[in-house]
Amino acid sequence: MAEKSFKYVIVGGGVAAGYAAREFAKQGVKPGELAIISKEAVAPYERPALSKAYLFPEGISLILSTEIVKADLASKTVISAAGETFKYQILIIATGSTVIRLSDFGVQGADAKNIFYLREIDEADELVKAIKAKKNGKAVIVGGGYIGLELSAALRINNFDVSMVFPEPWCTANMYVFIVPRLFTAGIAAFYEGYYANKGIKIIKGTVAVGFGTEMGKDGTVLEADIVVVGVGGKPLTTLFKDRLTRKRVGLRQMVITKPAYTKKSPNRFDAFFKTSVPDVYAVGDVATFPMKLYGETRRVEHVDHARKSAEQAVKAIFASEQGKSISEYDYLPYFYSRSFDLSWQFYGDNVGESVLFGDSRPESPTHKFGSYWIKDGKVVGAFLESGTPEENKAIAKVARVQPPVSSLDQLAAEGLTFASKI
Ligand SMILES: Cc1cc2nc3c(=O)[nH]c(=O)nc-3n(C[C@H](O)[C@H](O)[C@H](O)COP(=O)(O)OP(=O)(O)OC[C@H]3O[C@@H](n4cnc5c(N)ncnc54)[C@H](O)[C@@H]3O)c2cc1C
Structure with missing residues (x-):
């Protein structure tokens, strides 16, 4: 089987791969330098909508219906089920998750x-x-x-x-x-x-x-x-890379495939750029464990916002390091959302500690505008809002980022969104 060679290879063709491709294009990747290898038969698309809004710029080799079954990170090669060999200088792992059956x-x-x-x-x-x-x-x-x-x-x-x-x-x-x-x-x-x-x-x-x-x-x-x-x-698809990337220092603890755990005492600079413990290998999206700066701990996040942002961060970091430049560390604020019927909620931050409910949360409420705050160590660390306006959603995101102190939970519940609008 012929061997193909690319400067950059992304294994996986989902949300993170799509956003990485877009960032590569923005950064001026040259034709023929980047390949995306995906076992799916279609170009990367927005998974939450499962729509056909493909995320794919031109000039990139899109190798579809091709499952990578072996990765030899020492010789910088990945091999497909059909036996094709792909060589890379830099690899981005974006294999995402598979459903639990x-x-x-x-x-x-x-x-x-x-x-x-x-x-x-x-x-x-x-x-x-x-x-x-x-x-x-x-x-x-x-x-x-x-x-x-x-x-x-x-x-x-x-x-x-x-x-x-x-x-x-x-x-x-x-x-x-x-x-x-x-x-x-x-x-x-x-x-x-x-x-x-x-x-x-x-x-x-x-x-x-x-x-x-x-x-x-x-x-x-x-x-x-x-x-x-x-x-x-779902569960993250890390088995292809797990042994090689977790043997060193990290162990098999929770399928960690980025660099060792981040602590406030010894933040590992490279963690925040999605570099793994193997040189020239990055991991983004659902599979990446990364330092959540805001909470001073290492986490993995299975949400689309992080898939997009981590992919962009990794590609920016790759180009910056090639040009001898540096970029700011990833400082992620967890953000999840969902929509159904005429409902739509957003959540920002951490859902730990005590919680208070505010607003009209009766199922028959005509506005169904209600929410919840999470409070830990006297600070508001998380916020949820159903049926918020864009401004209100922005306000609760700010609360989760700023983590303002609160003295009375009853007062917080009574103030509800007014509390957020003051931050
Ligand atoms: C139905 C659905 C609805 C969702 N809704 C929301 C939502 O409302 N809000 C939210 O925040 N998140 C949502 N998510 C989660 C979000 O879509 C994921 O967090 C996001 O897709 C992760 O991006 P990723 O690129 O890491 O992985 P994925 O998008 O899963 O992409 C992984 C890609 O890698 C390919 N692949 C895997 N292994 C191999 C291999 N060995 N060789 C080649 N290719 C391989 C896969 O085929 C796939 O193309 C939803 C997910 C699903 C499934």
Whole structure:
């Protein structure tokens, strides 16, 4: 098999790869210097919308339907399933996440027909086809994370009889269904559950799917379904690189593939530029563990805003180092969002410590404008807002960044958005 050689190679063709490509183009990458190798058959696209808004500039080699199955970082080569060899000078790992399947938990019949997951565009197309074919049918959504919430709404809008099933005591809006802390507090979740119930969605909590075809639900509940959509989280695709990148100092702790943990005492400069512990190898997006400067600790974030920004940061860092320049460190403020029905929320910061709810969080509220603050060590560290205006969302982002002190939680709850607008 022929060997191809590029100055820069990105393995992965998702959001981070798309934004990296755009930044490469901005920085003036020359034709033929950059290749993106993706196992998907289409150019990088905006995954949350799963739309066909491709993110791809011209002049870049796009090598599609090509899965990298081996990486030899010592000889700077990656090899595809078909045996093609790609040589690079600089590698960017942007392999993202894969969905967790119910068969991973040993759920019986989990491979049955009409059980859908949603990660790639093909899966979205399949689901749309099934929705058309099973018009006005019954749908069961497994998982109370944000994908479960968004898909329940989408199916209900398509006139499906929808039931949501999840193991927690309330819906969480997490990416991972089984992790704590949950993004939604009980107070926030009560609004969405009530709102969804008013839209005719049945919510079955505190139970897990144990089988398909015969029974469903640990408590013996059987639900009929024409379509089952599963959204129980993702896991980062790091196995290709894990051994090589984690052996040194980092260990196998939580699939860390960037440089060793960041501490306030010894911040590692290169961490903030998405360089891994292997020279000339960068990792961005869902797979990257990086120093969250604001909290003085190392984290991994599976959200699109970080996928975009980390990719841009890494490419800027690559060009800056080639020109002997430096750029500022990555200083990320966590930002998540979701939309369903006529609802739309944003969250900034950290959901730790105590929380207070403010605004009108009754499910039947005409404005459904409400929110929550998280308070740790006397400071507001996180803020959530449903149905905020752009200015209000900006204000809560500022709160999460500035972390203003608060003396009374009751007063904070009473002030609500006014508190944010003063910061
Ligand atoms: C349905 C859905 C809705 C979402 N909604 C939101 C939202 O509302 N808000 C939000 O903040 N986040 C959302 N996310 C999460 C967000 O999309 C991800 O955090 C983001 O896509 C991560 O970007 P990435 O480039 O790291 O990974 P991905 O976008 O997953 O891209 C990884 C790419 O690598 C390719 N790949 C993997 N392994 C190989 C290999 N060995 N060889 C070649 N190619 C490989 C994959 O095929 C894929 O093209 C959503 C995700 C999904 C699936």
